[in-house]
Amino acid sequence: NAGVTQTPKFRILKIGQSMTLQCAQDMNHNYMYWYRQDPGMGLKLIYYSVGAGITDKGEVPNGYNVSRSTTEDFPLRLELAAPSQTSVYFCASSPRENTEAFFGQGTRLTVV
Amino acid sequence: GQNIDQPTEMTATEGAIVQINCTYQTSGFNGLFWYQQHAGEAPTFLSYNVLDGLEEKGRFSSFLSRSKGYSYLLLKELQMKDSASYLCAVEDSNYQLIWGAGTKLIIKP
Numbered sequence: 001n002a003g004v005t006q007t008p009k010f011r012i013l014k015i016g017q018s019m020t021l022q023c024a025q026d027m028n029h030n031y032m033y034w035y036r037q038d039p040g041m042g043l044k045l046i047y048y049s050v051g052a053g054i055t056d057k058g059e060v061p062n063g064y065n066v067s068r069s070t071t072e073d074f075p076l077r078l079e080l081a082a083p084s085q086t087s088v089y090f091c092a093s094s095p096r097e098n099t100e101a102f103f104g105q106g107t108r109l110t111v112v
Numbered sequence: 113g114q115n116i117d118q119p120t121e122m123t124a125t126e127g128a129i130v131q132i133n134c135t136y137q138t139s140g141f142n143g144l145f146w147y148q149q150h151a152g153e154a155p156t157f158l159s160y161n162v163l164d165g166l167e168e169k170g171r172f173s174s175f176l177s178r179s180k181g182y183s184y185l186l187l188k189e190l191q192m193k194d195s196a197s198y199l200c201a202v203e204d205s206n207y208q209l210i211w212g213a214g215t216k217l218i219i220k221p
Contacts, residue, residue: 040120040213041213042116042199042201042210042211042212042213042214043155043199043201043209043211044211045208045209048208058208059208090154090155097142097203097207098142098143098160098162098203098207099160100145100157100160101155101157101209102157103154103155103156104154105153105154106153106154
């Protein structure tokens with residue numbers, strides 16, 4: 001039972017480069033989320049999706065894009081990486097609101 | 113604005129009891145979650161409160177007072193493996209989670 005799988009675990013990007021963080025879940029959950037976690041700060045919601053074909057902005061969407069073509073996959077795209085995007089990124093899923101979220105193991109991204 | 117407050121760090125002794133407080137001011141309330149996060153790992157779910165009162169689950173209990181905007185997580189019979197950060201999160205009127213910065217709990221032998 002894989003749960004939520006994120007790749008890669010670590011990545012170093014140069015300023016201006018682009019990359020896609022992959023996220024896949026095998027629990028048939030409708031809701032999926034992307035968060036970033038900075039030291040000493042709470043998790044901040046970047047984007048979320050309530051089902052295939054539906055995405056919406058969270059609290060800190062600038063500099064990111066997402067797509068949700070299938071229930072399973074929810075990739076996060078970084079265009080023109082900036083040092084401010086250095087963070088730990090977590091993907092999560094849940095069956096609906098008011099229920100526990102299951103998190104992937106995180107991607108530690110450094111932009112230099 | 114929306115705000116979740118938790119102590120930054122707490123220290124407790126193995127075998128003892130510790131209470132981690134969380135106060136919140138959010139636009140609406142649809143529930144409060146507690147998650148545990150070990151260093152370098154993903155958060156994992158501990159508890160969910162939507163009604164006032166105490167929810168007990170083994171060594172962990174969580175309390176909610178909606179009128180006071182207050183919750184606490186109570187950990188009993190502390191073990192070394194309980195050393196972790198404890199995250200409080202409130203689901204607002206749009207069903208989005210607002211997260212506190214977390215409380216780092218250090219357990220000493």
